[in-house]
Amino acid sequence: MIGVGTSKLVLSNWKFKFSSMLGYDTESWGYSYRGEIQHNGLVCRYGSYFTIGSLVGVHLDMWTGTLQYYLNRRPLGIAFKSLKNYDLYPMVSSTAAQSSMRITCCLSQEPTLQAECLKTLQQLGAPHVFSFNYMLNKGLDDAVADIKPVEFEIPNGDRICLRVEDVSINCPLVPLGVIGVRDQRIFPTECRQRAGTYAGKLNAKISWSVNGDARNYLEKDMGDIPIMIKSDRCHLSGLSPKELVAHNEHEQEWGGYFIIKGHERLIRMLLMTRRNYPIAIKRSGWKGRGALFSDVGIQIRCVKIDQTSLSNTLHFVTDGTAKLMFVHSKLLYYIPVLMVLKSLCNHTDQHIFKKLTIGFEHDSYYIDCIQNMMRDLHREGLHTHEQCKQYLGKMFRVKFYECPQWRTDAEIADYIFKHCILIHLDNLEDKFNMLAFMTQKLFTFAQDQCKTEGADAVMMQELLLGGHLYLQVIKERLYVWLNSLRFNILKLAKTSIGFSVNQKEMTTAAKYSGRLEIVLEKFLATGNLHSPSGLGLMQDSGLTIVAENINRMRYMSHFRAVHRGSFFQEMRTTEARQLLPDAWGFICPVHTPDGTPCGLLNHLTMNCIVTDIPSEDKLQNILITMSDLGMIPITNTESVTSFKNYYVTQLDGKVVGYVEHKLAQKLVNNLRALKIKNQIPNTLEIVLVPVKKTPGQYPGLFLFTGPARMMRPLYNLRYRDIEFVGTFEQVYLDICVAQNEIYKDVTTHMEISKGSFLSNLALLIPMPDCNQSPRNMYQCQMGKQTMGTPCHSWDIQAETKLYRLQTPNTPLFRPVHYDNIELDDFPMGTNAIVAVISYTGYDMEDAMIINKSSYERGFCHGSIYKAEFIELDDANSYFCRDPSRPDLIDSLEPDGFPYVGKLIKVDDPLYCFYSADESKYVVKKFKGKEDCFINNVRKCATFHFKMKPLACITYRVPRNPTVGDKFASRAGQKGICSQKWPMEDLPFTETGLVPDIVFNPHGFPSRMTIAMMIEIMAGKSAALHGLVHDASPFKFDEENTAIDYFGRLLEAGGYNYYGTETMYSGIDGREMNAQIFFGIVYYQRLRHMVSDKWQVRSTGPTDILTRQPVGGRKRGGGVRFGEMERDSLISHGTSFLLQDRLLHCSDRTTAQMCTSCGTLLGPITLVTRIADKPNYSETKEVCRLCQNGDNIVEIQIPYIFKYFVTQLASVNINIKINCKQT
Structure with missing residues (x-):
């Protein structure tokens, strides 16, 4: 072998x-x-x-x-x-x-440079992929073992037990029986091209028993569920870059997303509370949870090994007691903590008292509170462990309806302990120890002897990964499916007399219990979660997003984005949005959008990693090592008389022992040494919270090894090696940025690079340290809106809309990170010669002039690719050109589709098919608003003959730059193209150079974008000397300035040190008196184009409620008219234009008003029948308020005003209009 x-x-x-x-x-x-x-x-x-x-x-x-x-x-x-x-x-x-x-x-x-760059890019999708692989390889088994069995009784008295025994997920394959298949494997590109879902079959093995007698397993096909790209069940997993290209993928493909109906969908990474750590929190809303409840509590988010999460909160009650909160079926329940402790383990009151007061022997208030809670328990007649347990089960039996009626009260209590209280711990003794620790921390916090920790600090947060959430959805849907099977069995039992469950009946019931594929596909397609338990989340929508591929920067950013949750967008407080100091190195300070999601949608830094589950053997080494280094195990505390000078030690939310204060730092240093040597997990987070004279965070030694934590590499000065450090751990370390900041015996770690606190996109900004901070934020957003090169496989793309820049360049002034991620393979801009001059009236402030000749040579020329899927109504219909119409020969091919490369206009024939329903050929015409070219035509394959024929046509819409299109430099200087100026009228230099862009100098002072001024000099010197300059941040300082460096390079090339040049007017040829700042800037063309936004309307649809024109260009809505437009017309004194916009062209209506009482709501029309003429009636206007009809007049008002008056009247507010009749 x-x-x-x-x-x-x-x-x-x-x-x-x-x-x-x-x-x-x-x-x-x-x-x-x-x-x-x-x-x-x-x-x-x-x-x-x-x-x-x-x-x-x-x-x-x-x-x-x-x-x-x-x-x-x-x-x-x-x-x-x-x-x-x-x-x-x-x-x-x-x-x-x-x-x-x-x-x-x-x-x-040795790895090549390209291999290292590919390795960097693979880290983008790594957290998503390894979380999904955990689900496939281990998580499913853990989840299946934890799914609660469904037990019930049928009418004949038999007790049935249903349990999920095993679940397996297969790779995506062509269904059996499909003829003519060369390769059974389905690759992602096929699903993109035919708008399909990349899915593999989910098979479940169901075990069932009757009265405890096990029967044959039931094999059930649960349908095809979506598979993550590049996971272990994806056929792209493990392929080399060359093999990826052979399967129509990019060589840099990193996966981490799903393909749902042809669209790439990504499960968002959400910021969640740190798992298995009790956090001291103050919330005013907690006071409303019950009588005497306070705003003080200890909250812990418990996460099982299969990533099931559930929160428990220990509340401080102002009468000196504490109550434990747990959640079941989205309802909150509260139990006295002493009752829980006494129910968990069969310990004496003396043992419980000793455990609760260990290390607090001198705290008289705390001891009195514990004694009072014990007395309260005895007053209720609960003296023993069995009595407390039975009482607990009896009280909650009615709430836990899933437990069968034959279960005893004690078994109900055990069920609560296992599934509702500290679910991350399997052992009841461990639960007891953890609750004792939480009680100690609660009363310390209530007495202001430790500070609030809060859930909004990054040190108290981790991530919810896509694979972990997907696993929880599958686990819950399997449990729901079991209950559906139970419902069907009971339904069958009611329909027949003497019904008994056998294999046939079980198969019949399973047949009508549904499958999981629709639920999971809908979850990924919409991001909406319909969960009975809520899965421990604070939101049920917005969990998935489309991985938009507008350009490479936009696509990359989705995989490093972390969201705080849609729940916080509606909150008026700003605590969740604040960037706190502990986020340094983990959350990028500039890569967040402006507006509503500001501070909630953040991005991980370049070096930040997300931890995976460590190996079991290294986990076992931790406790053995700590015992050898001086930790007293929790099971061996009898030898210690007082624990006042000891730290409580926890490992992943489990109390494992105590460490003496004087030994703690030495133990931590030794653990770090083993961590760096990889003898214990190198992602172990070691947090020593020291005891301080002034109240601080609650002290202790806390170790974390779980997945989904944020960590980053730092240089350990003691051991001279790289160490991964976590968010909680970093707070208690002394980290320097440069060597001159090191203090001996104080500084513990050093940053690997000065830019390690920035995200991938922020590191692409040239010299961001020379810009105003908002400009860097703007560039992070505008960079994601740039027309560029989103992909290389244009001929097989079927995206709804793709933007392409036809003539991109590589920047001459770029950071090192630009090359590290191989962004030259997906360029997104153009090197433009820029003259900083106020030359015409069209370049004021943000406007810019484009050289018309540059435009004609293809400057910033772009295209939009749009795909349209055509599905026929009947499986018997087919695409074909009508043979009886020779006029279609010039437009359509014999297969009924247009010629590739043909220019197509409105009402031109687009495709032809034979309709089986109508028994005739049907020709469909093009209904687009722009002329376009047919880029490609694909007829999509189907798995069986009953499926409807499907085809995809991709259009290419050319988009030349035009007046009103948006451009931006990489310094956040956005501007609108205001005019295309003839080259002969533009200024020129002594060497005959004419600028591509004229930029107004007034754009610099208020924006303070010094980096763009440096780029003009650097780009110019790079073109002179044939170089590419490094634009990474913090390369220069006040002594060695960038301006001096690039100025000397310009001098060496024979140009002015300051980057200015003498220019001549293009109109009269005279030399300009001023020296003009002139150089090269990398400009981006943004996707915001006039062709997509222009809007004209005279008449059209209106809103039913307000009678105003509807919004939206696609709906034929009205032209937008905002506050600035209103103020402009008012300031110009054009009152009739204002009336035309806001009244005549909006919602003008005629209304009746009573001039005597000034109301719009009073006048009504009375209809009275004429006495001598029974078939005739007369009308009369009367005011209901003043009962007079002589002062009623008709006026023209906006209908929205009338609506406003009626709304105020509904809350008993009357509007009186002062009017003068003329």
Whole structure:
């Protein structure tokens, strides 16, 4: 056998065995001469036999974590995946009496620069992919084991128990029975092109029993559920860049998203409260939870091993007691904490008192409160552990309807402890210890002996990853499916006499219980979550977004975005939006949008990583190591008389022991050394909160190893190596930025780079340290709105809308990070020659002039690609050109589709098909508003003949820059193209250069974008010397300025030191008196174009309620008229124009008004019948308020005013109009 293995493989065990060694256990992977691969004792057919003379190659790619074999230099495909976290060695084993082999070639290539850049880009999708892989490889098994069985009784008295035994998810494959399929695998590009969903089959094994007697398993197909791209169930997983390109993907493809009906959907990363850590919080709303409740509490968000989350809060009551809150089915319940403690474990009151007062022996108030709570419990007649437990179960039995009626009260209590209280701990003793710690912290907090921690600080937060949320949705839907199966069985039982459950009845009931594919696809397509429990979230919408591919920056930003939650957008307080100091290095300070989501939608910094689940063996080393270093285990505390000088030690929300104050720092230093050496998890977060003279955070030693935490690399000065540091951990470290800031025996860590606190997009801004901060924020937003090169596979794209810049350039002045992420493969701008001059009346402030000749040469020319899917109404219909119409030959091909490359206009034939319903050919015409070209036409394949024919037509709309289009430099200087100026009228230099863009100098002083001025000089010097300058931040300082550096380069090239030049007027040829600032700037063309926004309307639809024109260009809505337009017309004195806009062209209506009482609501029309003429009637206007009809007049008013008056009248407010009749 040939393969690889770890150093833990025990070779001596095979001394007297005659078997296949490699792959027999979990520590090795092997390929045998029989053409089989083996791992963990499982054997699978892989390739053909190899024998004497065979040349076998082993290729271990640790970048992708894949192992594949070659036989006689022919690749056999990937044999094993997910090998990234192992230290592997090549191995060969043989059971033959005599073996001989020779190594012909051994290669271990150093990674190329491109491979390092690709590795950087892979980190964008890493948190999403590894969370989904956790769900596939381990999470599903954990979740299935935790799904509560459904137990019920049918009318004949049989007790039925339903349980999910096993769940498996398969790779996306073509359904069985489809004819003519060469490869059963479905790749993502196929789903994009035919607007399909990239999904794999979910199979469930259901176990059921009758009166405890287990029956045969029920196999159920739960449907095809969406699969994350590049996860272990995706066919792109483990492919090399070259192989990705062969499957119509980009070589940098990092995955992490789903394809739902052809669109790329991404599960948002949400900021959640840190798991398994009790947080001291003050909330005024807690006072309304019950009598005597205070605003003080200890909240803990508990997360199980399968990522199920549930919050518990320990409330301080002003009578000196404490109550524990838990949630069940979105309802809150409260229990006295002493009752919970006494119900959890069979301990004496003395033991409970000792546990609660350990380390607080001198706190008389706290001791009195504990004694009073114990007395309250005895007054209720609850003296023993069994009595408390039965009382608890009896009180809550009616609320836990899912528990069958034959369960005892004690079993109901156990159910509550397992599923509702501190669910991250499985052992009741651990729950007891944790509640005791929370009680101590609560009373310390209530006495102001420790400070508020709050849930809005980044140190108290972690992320909710897509794979973890997806797992919770599947877990809950499986439980809902079990209840649906129970409902169907009971329904069948009611319809027949003497009904008993058998395999046939169970299969019938399962058939009508539904499947999961529709629910999961709808969840990802809409982002809306319909959950009975809420899954511990504060929102049920906006959980998924479209991964918009407007340009590369926009696409990248989605994968590093973290959202605080839509719940906080509606709050008037700003605490959740504030950028606190503990966010340094984890949350980018400038990459957040302005407006409503400001401070709520943030982005991770470049170096910030999201932790994965560590290996089990390294986790076990932590407790052993800590005991060796001096920690007293929680199970061995009898030898200590007083714990006043001890820190409580917790590991992932579990109290594990105590550490003496004087030993704590030494223990922490030793743990850091082991962490750096990777002997314990290198993502371990070590937080030592010290005891201080003044009240601070509650002290203790807290260790965290769980997933979804934010960490970042720092240079550890003590051990001279890289260490990953967490958000909570960072607060208690002393970190310097540069070496001159190091203080001996004080500074512990140093930043790896000065720009490590910025996100990927912020690091693309040239010299952001020379800009005003808002300008950097604007560039982070405008960079994501730029027309660029979003993809390379234009001919197979089926996106609704794509923007393309036809003539992009590479910037001459760019940061290093630009090359690190290979942004030159997806360029997004143009190097433009800019003259800073006020030359015409069209370049005031933000406006800019474009050289007309540059425009004619293709400057910033762009295109928009639009895709339209056409689905016929009937499966028997088909696309075809009408043979009886020769006039269609010039427009349509024989298959009924337009010619590729043809210019198509409004009402031109677009496609033709034969309608089976109407038994005739139907020609559909183009209804677009712009002329466009047919870029490509695709007829999409179907899996079976009953599916409706589907086709996709992609249009290309050329978009030249025009007046009103938006442009921006990378310094956040946005401007509108105000005019295209003839080149012969523009100023020119002594060398004959004419600027592409004329920029007004008044744009600099108020914006303070010094970086753009530096870029003008740097771009000019780069073009002179044939260089590319580094624009990374903090490269220059006050002594060595950028202006001096680039000025000297300009002098060396024969130009002015200050970047100015003598220019001549293009109109009369005279030399200009002023020296003109002249150079090169990388300009971006934004997607905001006049062609998409222009709007004209005379008549059209109006709103039913307000009778004003509806909004929206696509709906034929009215022209927008805002406050600034109103003020403009008022200031110009054009009152009739104002009346025309806001009355005649809006919602003019005729209304009756009583001039005597000044009301619009009083006048009514009375209809009276004429006495002598029974078929005739007369009308009369009367005011109901003054009962007089002589003073009623008709006036013209906006209808919205009449609506406003009626709304005020509904709240008993009368509007009186002062009027004078003329």
